[in-house]
Amino acid sequence: MTSPRTDRLPASRLLPHLGVMLAVAAVLGVVVAGLAIPFAGVAGIGARNLSRSMNDLPATLETGDLSQRTRIVDSQGKLITTLYDENRITRPLSQISRNMTQALVSIEDYRFYQHGAIDLKGTLRAFVTNQANSGVVQGGSSITQQLVKMTLVAQAKASGDANAIKAATEDSYARKIKELRYAIAMEQTHSKDWILERYLNAAYFGDGSYGVQAAAKHYFNVNANKLSLTQAATLAGLVKNPTGYDPTNSPDRALARRNVVLDRMEQLHVITAKQGEEAKASPLGLDVQPARNGCVNSTAPFFCDYVLNWLLKSGQLPGKTDKERMEFLQSGGLTIKTSLDLRYQKAADDSVAAHVAPTDQAIGALAMVEPGTGAVRALAQSRPMGRNKKTGQTYLNYVVPQEYGDSNGFQAGSTFKLFVLASAIEYNGFPLHQQINSPAQKDIPESNYKGCPGDGNRVGVWQVHNSTTSGQKDAYSGTRESVNTFFAQLEEVTGLCNPYKMAQSMGLQLTDPKHERVPTFTLGVPSVSPLEMAGAYATVAARGLHCDSRPVSEILDSAGKPIKKYGKSCQQVMAQGTADGVNDILRGVQEPGGFGGDAGLGLSVPSAAKTGTINNNMTVWYDGYTPTLATAAMIAGANSKGEWITLNGQHLKGGYVVTAHGSTTAGPMWGDAMHTIQQWLPNEDFVKPDASVINGIQVGVPYVAGMSISHAKDVLRAAGFKVTVSGKVYSSYPTGTVAYTNPSGKAAKGSPITLYPSAGPQPQPKKKKKRRHSASPAVTFPGFNFGNGNGNGRGHHGH
Structure with a gap:
């Protein structure tokens, strides 16, 4: 057998x-x-x-969640831009117009609710009808089959596997059999309503629109539940050939296809003949809304760019690589709530555009940070986002730190004096009214500047020059007038370690101490971004509370539920009294007599500021703030080759620049933005510094008058003071001895004491012999002579 x-x-x-x-x-x-x-x-x-x-095929098809676009919104919920690989917003069937479901079922699968996974009758009818009409008029595949195909194609594309993509799209028996098997499984595990809802959300409707909600908003600016009969018929006609019937490119073909759908609905008695005729007589009625995808087309391109880079590098998104994390952002249907204030952003954009054109040989930038929270309120730069270099476009974000924008930063000039000033008050108790003799030029041995442990000894002499005023200066006048020799000597008091660490604690990303922690630190040698400087000045505005700059507050899922909150991250980095002292000093820049006050940059609300200009006037800064908003403004000279150049002699949109300065070049750009914004700022004032801060911590200055210069130096140095010698002055002390010191009595320990050598007593002018007259003597005053003259008692004007 x-x-x-x-x-x-x-x-x-x-x-x-x-x-x-x-x-x-x-x-x-x-x-x-x-x-x-x-x-x-x-x-x-x-x-x-x-x-x-x-x-051999699996019993079910894993559908998963549909890719949905992500929205990035400002602090008030206003849309900044959208992110998507497929522009889709899913909607339940209950939120999709009945007109839409009827139109789609009529043209694609009119027996959808009567048959199973495939419609044999409909398939045969479609085949015969299409052959009789010498072309494709009616579809043969059921809605379920079409959905299976969409799903398989989407999964193949997501995998990035070229073979899988080919298998999902090739015209072969194997593909059709596979789709049929999955269609049977889908009908067994899901209801008809679920399949139709999924189809309407998955289908491509042309011109970048996936799903009926995105299509309804894009073509007609309505939600899916408000689609009219004609609008629904137009969209239903698109799914067969989204490109060929795209109404934005082929309106005539789209209109003809819409009418085919209406005819079919009339034939099936879904609508009446009258409704059909009226609908076919109507125009397409498009109200096309441009789709914004990514940062280039957003209302705040470089802020958007900062948001994405900040999120990708935060380490708090799903995915092991930036690519995986970006896919999550593009397809998760998220809402990213940011700290941006679109009112502030517009003011910043308008101001930058008014002062620096995209093609100018310069870059203008503004960054705004909220003190006490670190919320980034606006970022703007003069060169727009894009690839067209001829029109000044760039993808480099010059406003943010290198980590987030690829720009190497800019030297910040005298705005760095903030860190020396704050350190002198915080660590040395420097009295705010203590004077330091600040000549136009001063040679200071670099060995006078103590660094951090391990920095090693310094050699050479630093020759410092003033570019503003000179003479006896205290913290108020020395800062308001940005006197270099004052701060060079103040830095002798603080050393280099404390100001450097202070700057880091206030948000500056300083990572190269060998080249940054140097005597010229106070003049802004390190390269930084406007956002870092705005965050640093926001620290003193918040009375010493530094909050890390952050552009995002919360992420919501597609259902609107919070999945991640980004709270403020703050630390008290200096005493409140120190910050109060700094604020009291810097507000003088905005008042009459200060650089900002002279330029008319003061605000109706209390404000403070510091200017900055680097060597050769290549970059200028104006960092100003109120108790509730800190704004850093910067303009840097840069040619088309990306080389830094001087701003002197440049033609900027804001006018011709003879000599660039922080107050006169960057200041007006700061002022135009802030004068607009101040209407939305609370009228808060800074806290006045306590007397203990103003007086500082003082020790007695030894009395050395009458001592020899060398002996006096030894005595003062032994007491912990730095000593400099000025020119001779007349005094009652012998020539060559000390006449007096400045300051005298008390001073901050370690501060510079100036010795004034005696030139001896001031020579007395020789007395002129009095002229004798026969008449009564006259009394002589400069310019006049009174006497009996001609005997009439009247005088005359002398020369």
């Missing part, structure tokens, strides 16, 4: 697939006016192979 064949499928497994195989034959076009494949063939080897192929 011959042993039974092991490759024969049992009847219980073969028979359920016979109906499907007949449908397959129909779909493949082999059922025409009879069976091209005899039943005997179906029941034979071909049937067994087909059935095995279908049995």
